[in-house]
Amino acid sequence: MTDKPVMRARLRAVRDAAIGPPIPPPPQFVERLRPGLVVASYVPVGGEADPASFVAAALAAGGRIALPHVVDRATPLRFLAWAGDAALLPGPFGLRQPAPDLPPLTPDIILTPLVGFDRRGNRLGQGAAHYDRAFASHPDAWRVGIAWAAQEVEKLKTDPWDIPLHAVATEQEWIEP
Numbered sequence: 001m002t003d004k005p006v007m008r009a010r011l012r013a014v015r016d017a018a019i020g021p022p023i024p025p026p027p028q029f030v031e032r033l034r035p036g037l038v039v040a041s042y043v044p045v046g047g048e049a050d051p052a053s054f055v056a057a058a059l060a061a062g063g064r065i066a067l068p069h070v071v072d073r074a075t076p077l078r079f080l081a082w083a084g085d086a087a088l089l090p091g092p093f094g095l096r097q098p099a100p101d102l103p104p105l106t107p108d109i110i111l112t113p114l115v116g117f118d119r120r121g122n123r124l125g126q127g128a129a130h131y132d133r134a135f136a137s138h139p140d141a142w143r144v145g146i147a148w149a150a151q152e153v154e155k156l157k158t159d160p161w162d163i164p165l166h167a168v169a170t171e172q173e174w175i176e177p
Contacts (some may be wrong), residue, residue: 002012004157007124011116011151014146016047018148023049024052024055026174028167029144032109032135035062040079040134040141043088043096049146054169058109059084066105070130076137077130078104092128105140110134112165114147121164121177122156135163142166149173 032040039058044050055065066079070091080102082088088096112131116124123145125131135143143163149170158164168175 002126004059007153008115011153011165012047012122014097015115015148016152018150019132020148020171021046022051022053022065023169023171025054025147028176030043030057030061032063033058033061034077035162036059037063037106037108038079039063039064039065040068040105042111042113044113045056045094045152047148049170051078051111051113051146054111054144054146055084061116064105067098068095068130068134069102070095073128076133079110079134081105097117107138109142109144109161110138112143112145112157114145114151114168116151116153116156117145117147118156119155119164119175119177120155121166121168122158122162124153124156129161131162132161136161144169 041051056059068081069080080098082098091097142167145165145168149172
């Protein structure tokens with residue numbers, strides 16, 4: 001087992017080489033959608049898998065979309081309401097995000113970008129613990145990672161604050177630990 005910074009660097013390179021078209025939302029995701037449901041998504045950065053088809057499915061079902069708004073490494077992210085045609089502003093770490101004055105929403109589903117994952121639902125993120133803190137703040141939200149199959153590892157080392165995913169969607173399969 002290797003340490004997290006080394007693994008992040010290796011898996012970012014793997015992820016960047018695996019970029020493909022948006023991953024289609026599987027039936028297990030679509031079946032959960034309903035009018036008014038809040039889906040927290042993200043705008044991909046670098047080689048992150050694009051959740052655009054999941055957002056489209058949620059909107060088609062009458063759902064609402066929220067995107068993360070990040071201030072800095074230490075401040076917890078907030079999920080802010082976003083209409084698909086609303087302008088996004090530059091944020092820290094190369095993010096594009098909604099304006100800070102948009103209303104916060106409580107997510108029912110959180111779509112999460114991944115650096116790496118294992119079949120136990122463990123995830124490796126960017127290292128700032130933004131999503132772990134968001135998961136802890138929204139414990140009832142269904143946590144779904146979106147990644148390329150090449151980002152899967154045998155086993156990730158976890159820390160006490162790590163909160164596992166309920167599912168991972170890849171271009172090859174739907175994984176539920």
